[in-house]
Amino acid sequence: MSQIPASSKLRREYHEELNRLEEQALTGFDLVIRSLDRTVEAVENQDIELAGMVVKDDQQVDARYLEVHQGLITLLATQSPVATDLRLIAALLHVIKNIERMAAQCVNICKVIPLTGHEPPIDPRMIDRIVTMGRQARILVVQARRSFVDRDVDMALNLATLDDEIDICNRECFSLAIEIGDDPDRREWAMTMLLAARAIERIGDNCVDVGEQVVFVVTGLFREYADTSDLPV
Amino acid sequence: MADNPMPPMASEPPTPGTGPAEDFASGGSRIPAWGPWAVIAGTALVLAGFLSLIGFNIALLAVGTVLVSIFIVYLWARKAEGRRQGFDRAITLGIGSLFALAMVPLVSLLYTVVSEGLSRMDPEFFSSSMRNVIGEGGGVLHAAVGTLIITGLATIAAVPIGIMAAVYLHEYGKGRLKRWLTFFVDVMTGIPSIVAGLFAFALFALIFGPGIRLGVMGSVALTVLMIPIVVRSTEEMLRVVPDGLREASFALGVSKWRTVAKVVLPTAMAGIVTGVMLAIARVIGETAPLLITTGAFSSVNLNPFDGRMANLPVFTYTQYKFPGVPPEPFIERAWGAALVLIIIVMVLFLAARLVSRRYGIELRK
């Protein structure tokens, strides 16, 4: 009987590599959290230097993306993965994209902050909303990471619910911007801040996407959860 | 002599690019191809000269030459090529000598028969019998024809029985019956030919009385001797047919007997024919059984069921054992008959090889 022995070096190395790539991908979440924290702080304090740091450090995320992507493609080519391994690799390919996008959104926010000038005519209500959104987004990112690591379907599905709050805040920002827009001095700033709010809302959506991938890995089924109305009862 | 693929003489300065090959070189120059032969020739000459002084003895010459040559070649090769090659060459020389030794009887036999029998290779020898011949002249026509008839009948009887038995044993047999049959065939391969002759004699004597001599009796004896040979060689040929062919046939929904008849046997046929030819060659020269069954006869007799029939082995024997006066013509005829017999056997062997090569299918992959 020629069973592959449990101690097969080649198979062990393959699975170890897969685990390593997963870990490497997931640390991307940590980078996103760091960027997000700094971004929120930069918005709160209109800190141009901090924003600049975020933009500069984004290349780390891109480098990680390329590295993990290459590793996953290599595994696909050389190991013919099937079943759970295959679903995991497919999910990771999606998730690293989500991570890269989330980091890019932080960069987008940080890029618009300097545009507002050094002493911008701020509206504290707007700032407040955005900071709230940012903090909620942070919770989502942490939970997205956790749900993937633990392969927790319920936690993953819950992300859609958490994302709803961001969406509500985003709509409030929109209304606020319209109101502020009447004032020609603050109009430009309001538009800029709206862009920031939109970017955070995108971060939330990316986290929901990560949740969808978690469900796919565990169940083999893929369903879009655009909002809570799509959730299974 | 043994061929070692080695780089050229190391006495040349190493040229660039031959570095790695040097690792494999064992140093030293090679012995030329004619080297060992020269040693043998030289030793033989020297020993011959030596022996001519004290008393020439060919056996001593041969043994002495071989032993001394081996020793010399070993030393030479060891010095020139290395220890392992030296040993190699010595062994090769030794084995070659043993082979030569084994060939000596065969060559000697052939030489003797050919040289002695050549004198009677004339048309008269092949066209006349011993009818009305007292001294000179005469021929082997009756004996040759008799051998062909007797052996032919034996073949006709033995081949179907032998092949059928082999087919049964290999394709159908199982369990106890197969084991018993195999055992009996094994016993039959060991039957001394005289016993087979006695069996045929007793069989016919029971029916016709003890004085009976018939060509067909000889055939019966030869059949008994041929059957186990045919069975064995056919079995071997059937074994060589890959099981995959049988499986393929069965998988097509072909019954077993059709598979055997139309797939297995045709595939093995060349081998079986070769085996039959070799069996014929084996029994064609059996003297003892024919001596007591067919007797001797001086004229051509084409009817195996009517009286004595001459055949080559018995003819050879009687000519040699009961020469007249003068004995020379008889002895000559004996040698001539022996030569004819050997020629027939050679032809059969050659034919067997030709059949095998032409029609044989390369089955062993």
Place this chain on the structure above:
Amino acid sequence: MAATSAASAGGSVRSGGVAKRIDVKDLNIYYGSFLAVKDVTMTVQPNKVTALIGSSGCGKSTFLRSLNRMHELISGTRVEGSVTLDGQDIYAPAADPVRVRQQIGMVFQSPNPFPTMSIYDNTAAGLKLNSKRMKKEQMDNVVEKALRGAHLWDEVKDRLDKPGAGLSGGQQQRLCIARATAVEPDVLLMDEPCSALDPIATLAIEELIEELKRKYTIVIVTHNMQQAARASDITGFFNIVQSGDPGVLIELDSTEKIFSNPTLKETEDYVSGRFG
């Protein structure tokens, strides 16, 4: 068993030729007193390719051979349970194994064309060996149809009288497939048909299988999981716990499911190469 009817003008061998299904129920296969395969219940779907995978010695070849009673060539084998071809029990006391094998054909791992026969005769062997009376023209049609069906016609049409053994490995295997299909069986069993072939020849055979399933029901045993994944519609996974145990059918499902999301962990472990 459906009787082989007289040849029609089109040169086909039997009427119908509709691919049939095989139903296996509680099949146990014994070598003497040793139980080699235990309690297999499954259905082989018509006009589909069913692949059987599992490690060596887990009984999948034994099981395959029991589907056309080829395992009976080894003495001392017997089965319990039932195997039916479209409802007809192939192990019924009145069933003739020879007739069963005319309906359920087999292709083997090592190509085995008959060495004494030409390509033409090899293809027609199923008919000729059984002494089927047929006009030359009809026989020609059967041979051409079979060789075309095996994607071999163009390569050999000019040398039909040459020996079958003179072809390359891949061609020989296609010849064996042509030989098997010439008798128009209902089911075609294939025991690791590509194991002895190079990748290009393997691909050719896989393409052929894809086409053959339109006419035949096909069961293929393979060691190569990627091949099972590529070439089959349904996959069955056989396994044994340890050496000496009987082989058991662990899971049978659509190929897509087995390789993307198998139900049982044992299957998952096997296909992704995790053991212990």
